[in-house]
Amino acid sequence: MASNSLFFFFFTFLFGTILLSNAQLSPTFYDATCPDALAVIKTLIQQAVANETRMAASLIRLHFHDCFVQGCDASVLLDELATPTSERTALQNNNSARGYEVIDAMKAEVERICPGIVSCADILAVAARDASVEANGPTWTVQLGRRDSTTANRTEAEANLPRFTSSLDEHIANFDGKGLNVRDLVALSGSHTIGQAQCVTFRGRIYDNNSDIEAGFRSTRQGNCPNTTDGEGNGNLAPLDLVTPDLFDNNYFVNLIEKKGLLQSDQILFSGQQTDSIVTEYSNNPETFRVDFANAMVKMGDIRPLLGDAGIIRSVCSTLEMNPQAM
Structure with a gap:
């Protein structure tokens, strides 16, 4: 009996490891674990753009500035209290990138209904799509399943983000x-x-x-x-x-x-x-x-995502705080 239990343990561990190593983005990633997440994000985007039309452009840009540094991992959302290498103060972001508070509000609401489930990186990707729609732009199917980084990189941001003087x-x-x-x-x-x-x-x-x-x-x-x-x-x-x-x-x-x-x-x-x-x-x-x-936008959203057991699910997008249920 003990040998059967041991076999089951190792089989489960091995199978789980294979699933993690082969993890891929999917539009249905949260269908079972947080089915209302996308609807919540859409509603809050509608409110944010209604309050300030410019926010649609800001959120699309924020997703872009995230994906071009370390990949689409929500590193752009980390503030300087979370990491001294915060990308928020990179030349191309400082006093320019905006919409952080909108993402924070969406994250707080999603955490309320599904604690420790939906990543900040995915929220940002969905927000960019919904912001486009609110500005009468195109829609697309957002691939989901990204996890959040534990680091940011100001040096990489200043090297990789386009400048208004770029050739x-x-x-x-x-x-x-x-x-x-x-x-x-x-x-x-x-x-x-x-x-x-x-x-x-x-x-x-x-x-x-x-x-x-x-x-x-x-x-x-x-x-x-x-x-x-x-x-x-x-x-x-x-x-x-x-x-x-x-x-x-x-x-x-x-x-x-x-x-x-x-x-x-x-x-x-x-x-x-x-x-x-x-x-x-x-x-x-x-x-x-x-x-x-x-x-x-779909291709950009697929730049170096953290998948499976990589990264974390932050409970507050500007910090490294995690909900115990996500650990």
């Missing part, structure tokens, strides 16, 4: 390193059809006499972005798409063709280089853009 070659190399191709780069850049940018990120473009920016657009943007060197007006906001700033559409690409890209890192996508044809295609075919954007 096209730098963008392409960066995306290629994440398994994303040139078409993914252009499609994901199209998220700038919604949202706003700070004056400090486009001041150089609108006051550069050698810039290829359209004259009327330049003048309009100069109205709320003074040409100073003392930091005055750095945080003043301007819509990335002047025409339909809160609507997820293909007007971003029309803007680029008309030399009305607000950020230089956007305008380089239409500057006589290999991405020009994709920009033209998206400007003429909005549905193609929507499909490609959705597909690229």
